[in-house]
Amino acid sequence: MPGPHTEAIALLRDLDALDQELLALQAELATTPVGLAERRSDIAGASLARDAIAEKLAEHQSRQRDHERDLEGIEGRQKRANKRLEALFVAEQIAATEREIGQLAEQRDEEEFAILELMEQIDVLSGQLASANQAITEAESSVSSDQAVWDGRTPVVQARIAALQTAIEQLTPTIPHEAMKAYRIGYDNRNNRRHQGVTLTEGVMCILCRTEIPARWVNESRNGDGIHRCLGCKRVLGGAAPKSEADEEDLDET
Numbered sequence: 549m550p551g552p553h554t555e556a557i558a559l560l561r562d563l564d565a566l567d568q569e570l571l572a573l574q575a576e577l578a579t580t581p582v583g584l585a586e587r588r589s590d591i592a593g594a595s596l597a598r599d600a601i602a603e604k605l606a607e608h609q610s611r612q613r614d615h616e617r618d619l620e621g622i623e624g625r626q627k628r629a630n631k632r633l634e635a636l637f638v639a640e641q642i643a644a645t646e647r648e649i650g651q652l653a654e655q656r657d658e659e660e661f662a663i664l665e666l667m668e669q670i671d672v673l674s675g676q677l678a679s680a681n682q683a684i685t686e687a688e689s690s691v692s693s694d695q696a697v698w699d700g701r702t703p704v705v706q707a708r709i710a711a712l713q714t715a716i717e718q719l720t721p722t723i724p725h726e727a728m729k730a731y732r733i734g735y736d737n738r739n740n741r742r743h744q745g746v747t748l749t750e751g752v753m754c755i756l757c758r759t760e761i762p763a764r765w766v767n768e769s770r771n772g773d774g775i776h777r778c779l780g781c782k783r784v785l786g787g788a789a790p791k792s793e794a795d796e797e798d799l800d801e802t
Contacts, residue, residue: 554772556727561786563719563731564746570712571743573705580698584691591687598680605673612666619659626652727775727784734783747778748789755789757781 626649633645720728735745740757747756749766759780768774769785776785 551768551772551774553727553775556724556775557769557772557784557786559719559723560727560731560746560784563716563723564744564786566712566716566719567735568744570709570716573709573712577702577705577709584695584698587687587691587694591684591691594680594684594687598677598684601673601677601680605670605677608666608670608673612663612670615659615663615666619656619663622652622656622659626656730775730777730784734777734781737782740781740783745783746786747781747783748786750789754778754780754783754785756783761785 629645629649629652633642633649636642636645723731731745733745734740734747735743744756747754749755749761749769752761752763752766753759754761757778757780759778761776761778765774765776765785769776770787777783778785
């Protein structure tokens with residue numbers, strides 16, 4: 549035969565289910581836009597980093613063109629010096645021209661080395677720029693897709709929140725005062741990680757905080773003969789947890 553508090557405990561469990569769904573949806577409504585904004589901020593930061601790579605790449609490419617022009621000028625001077633050397637007969641003039649040709653050869657080697665170094669750096673920067681562009685494109689596409697989904701879901705969430713709030717307002721007055729008071733103590737307990745006014749038991753253990761509860765309290769709560777609260781998390785004992793539900797609970801939750 550059901551105990552005198554059976555109905556009150558059942559109503560508290562109904563209230564708890566409504567509160568948990570409401571809290572989850574309110575959290576979703578609050579955190580999803582923030583998450584999308586943070587992702588857009590990350591993309592903006594990545595874009596700045598990408599632009600810095602592009603700027604550095606352009607600077608290296610400009611330097612490469614400058615060195616290539618210098619190299620072209622040196623090679624032109626080498627050709628003219630070699631041609632001039634062929635027509636010389638005076639030893640001093642020959643020696644001076646050969647020194648000039650040697651100096652030009654050294655300058656040419658320096659320019660070619662500089663060009664090769666820049667080409668390697670340009671290849672690295674080009675790869676980095678391509679990777680950055682791809683990552684930004686994919687991130688922008690992902691955010692746009694998720695934003696579109698959220699834009700469609702927002703009114704659904706808002707409507708459900710309104711419905712839950714109405715249901716809670718209608719249910720609360722039907723719950724006996726002492727039962728409601730016990731529920732609020734657990735729900736508002738600052739030592740708990742989340743707002744929740746009802747817990748279930750597995751044997752003589754609270755499934756949320758794993759505190760051992762007097763067996764008499766457990767039995768009375770299951771039979772509706774009394775309204776008791778967990779000694780640890782202070783939540784109302786709502787009865788025995790179904791096997792599947794107990795397995796899914798976070799055993800470290802308090």
